[in-house]
Amino acid sequence: FRPAPSEKRGKTKQIFELLDEPGHVLVQSKDQITAGNAVRKDQMEGKAAIANKTTSCVFRLLQDAGIKTAFVRQHSETAFVASQCEMIPIEWVCRRIATGSFLKRNPGVKEGYRFSPLKTEMFFKDDANNDPQWSEEQLLVAGLEPADLTIGRCEVDIMNKSTVAIFEILEKAWATQNCTLVDMKIEFGVNVSTKEVVLADVIDNDSWRLWPAGDRSQQKDKQVYRDLKEVTPEAMQMVKRNFEWVSEQVKLLLEPQTVGRVVVLMGSTSDMAHCERIRKACSSYGIPCNLRVTSAHKGPDETLRIKAEYEGDGMPTVFVAVAGRSNGLGPVMSGNTAYPVINCPPVTPDWGAQDIWSSLRMPSGLGCSTVLSPDAAAQHAAQILGLTNHLVWAKLRASMLNTWISLKQADKKLQHCSL
Numbered sequence: 191f192r193p194a195p196s197e198k199r200g201k202t203k204q205i206f207e208l209l210d211e212p213g214h215v216l217v218q219s220k221d222q223i224t225a226g227n228a229v230r231k232d233q234m235e236g237k238a239a240i241a242n243k244t245t246s247c248v249f250r251l252l253q254d255a256g257i258k259t260a261f262v263r264q265h266s267e268t269a270f271v272a273s274q275c276e277m278i279p280i281e282w283v284c285r286r287i288a289t290g291s292f293l294k295r296n297p298g299v300k301e302g303y304r305f306s307p308l309k310t311e312m313f314f315k316d317d318a319n320n321d322p323q324w325s326e327e328q329l330l331v332a333g334l335e336p337a338d339l340t341i342g343r344c345e346v347d348i349m350n351k352s353t354v355a356i357f358e359i360l361e362k363a364w365a366t367q368n369c370t371l372v373d374m375k376i377e378f379g380v381n382v383s384t385k386e387v388v389l390a391d392v393i394d395n396d397s398w399r400l401w402p403a404g405d406r407s408q409q410k411d412k413q414v415y416r417d418l419k420e421v422t423p424e425a426m427q428m429v430k431r432n433f434e435w436v437s438e439q440v441k442l443l444l445e446p447q448t449v450g451r452v453v454v455l456m457g458s459t460s461d462m463a464h465c466e467r468i469r470k471a472c473s474s475y476g477i478p479c480n481l482r483v484t485s486a487h488k489g490p491d492e493t494l495r496i497k498a499e500y501e502g503d504g505m506p507t508v509f510v511a512v513a514g515r516s517n518g519l520g521p522v523m524s525g526n527t528a529y530p531v532i533n534c535p536p537v538t539p540d541w542g543a544q545d546i547w548s549s550l551r552m553p554s555g556l557g558c559s560t561v562l563s564p565d566a567a568a569q570h571a572a573q574i575l576g577l578t579n580h581l582v583w584a585k586l587r588a589s590m591l592n593t594w595i596s597l598k599q600a601d602k603k604l605q606h607c608s609l
């Protein structure tokens with residue numbers, strides 16, 4: 191390795207350039223904790239290793255969801271490899287519940303005030319001036335140019351939207367452990383090779399407030415350390431135990447609490463290609479998908495037997511019915527199961543306009559939906575399963591963000607071309 195230039199030697203970690211892996215750096219945690227800008231600076235043995243676990247799990251969670259991050263892979267107990275970034279010296283803060291410095295800056299707001307939509311704030315990283323809060327306008331006129339990318343309207347909006355999406359994904363993940371994500375701060379960097387704005391630096395318990403069961407007195411984050419009246423060995427042990435608790439819990443965030451599935455029923459194998467597209471789209475959400483052939487017109491007993499097979503094992507299931515011409519399959523399923531049924535008929539140019547009515551006009555008591563595109567049918571199924579599977583939900587959320595970013599960038603490019 192080669193140590194990166196001195197300004198990259200931070201308070202809690204050190205950055206090394208990887209000579210055999212151009213474009214990548216090693217982020218090495220140090221065994222010390224800082225608060226109130228390094229006024230308190232105590233070594234905490236093993237802290238780096240715990241921080242490693244926390245960061246790598248959180249970044250994996252976000253990356254698997256589809257959020258662009260600098261994280262590449264774990265290197266050792268206390269270090270990970272990341273894409274080399276030039277950092278944007280802004281801390282983006284996102285809040286669900288008002289507490290801490292927000293209360294001081296907004297007198298009258300009581301602790302516990304709930305932000306919906308989420309509140310985002312930004313702070314310029316400037317220790318000498320105690321990290322002043324910045325407005326969007328201040329950031330825009332600053333004309334920062336990390337990795338030769340000018341931080342303008344487009345980049346600011348991307349960071350703002352990404353901050354909210356990242357918060358929501360982590361909030362949903364922590365909710366599975368009955369833990370409230372109160373607020374969070376993150377930093378972005380510009381990938382030096384792709385010039386993309388990506389989530390960089392680290393996310394550990396210095397980066398957020400976590401209240402188990404929504405109860406502030408049980409807080410498990412670095413606030414416990416800041417609140418210490420006296421730094422005794424016993425007190426430091428408690429802080430460390432809390433951190434360990436977080437790093438153990440954070441591993442659980444990578445596991446879904448319930449795994450659901452999609453079962454695609456097709457009236458005939460002639461619709462196989464259509465069904466394969468549904469299965470492929472399901473796999474992009476990490477949802478297992480079974481394909482079955484059955485006709486509600488010609489073998490209703492078999493249709494209902496297959497239905498019972500999937501109802502019998504307790505796994506959350508969404509049925510997708512694929513039947514051309516007259517769709518008997520979806521409606522028969524829908525009338526006989528409490529599970530959701532999505533009609534996804536393959537429409538043909540000749541009779542499609544007439545056939546579609548067999549999927550739309552239902553007898554009373556049926557709640558099936560109809561979605562024409564196979565990708566959209568899988569997405570709809572993912573939205574249903576995502577209600578109880580935070581990993582599926584995270585993929586949907588990240589995909590929404592990435593689509594928004596692509597549109598924004600396409601527009602920026604077009605504006606530059608026409609100038």
Ligand SMILES: Nc1ncnc2c1ncn2[C@@H]1O[C@H](COP(=O)(O)OP(=O)(O)OP(=O)(O)O)[C@@H](O)[C@H]1O
Pocket residue numbers: 197198199200201202203204205215217224260272273274275276277315379390391392
């Ligand atoms: N992927 C990356 N590529 C290059 N530099 C990085 C990357 N990730 C983090 N860094 C940089 O590592 C340095 C060390 O971070 P550290 O958190 O220790 O200090 P800091 O961010 O300057 O201080 P603080 O967070 O306490 O205000 C920072 O300059 C940070 O921007």
Ligand SMILES: *[C@@H]1O[C@H](CO)[C@@H](O)[C@H](O)[C@H]1NC(C)=O
Pocket residue numbers: 212213214258259260273274381382383384386388
């Ligand atoms: C950033 O750069 C690295 C190479 O350093 C590349 O492998 C990676 O895919 C790029 N993109 C993102 C989003 O990190």
Ligand SMILES: *[C@@H]1O[C@H](CO)[C@@H](O)[C@H](O)[C@H]1NC(C)=O
Pocket residue numbers: 310311312325326350
């Ligand atoms: C992020 O965007 C929202 C909505 O446009 C805006 O109200 C908010 O002030 C922005 N946040 C920051 C920190 O600029």
Ligand SMILES: *[C@@H]1O[C@H](CO)[C@@H](O)[C@H](O)[C@H]1NC(C)=O
Pocket residue numbers: 368402403404
């Ligand atoms: C989860 O948190 C709520 C408060 O938000 C609490 O009432 C409940 O008892 C907790 N449940 C478990 C299983 O810990």
Ligand SMILES: *[C@@H]1O[C@H](CO)[C@@H](O)[C@H](O)[C@H]1NC(C)=O
Pocket residue numbers: 202223224236237238239240241244394395396412432433434436437
């Ligand atoms: C937060 O994360 C771990 C526990 O998960 C802890 O060991 C580490 O010291 C914390 N990081 C900071 C900077 O406080």
Ligand SMILES: CC(=O)N[C@H]1CO[C@H](CO)[C@@H](O)[C@@H]1O
Pocket residue numbers: 239240242243246247264266267268
């Ligand atoms: C000490 C420790 O837990 N180190 C871990 C760092 O993160 C990687 C990947 O999650 C683990 O494999 C290490 O065990």
Ligand SMILES: [Mg+2]
Pocket residue numbers: 200391
């Ligand atoms: Mg930092």
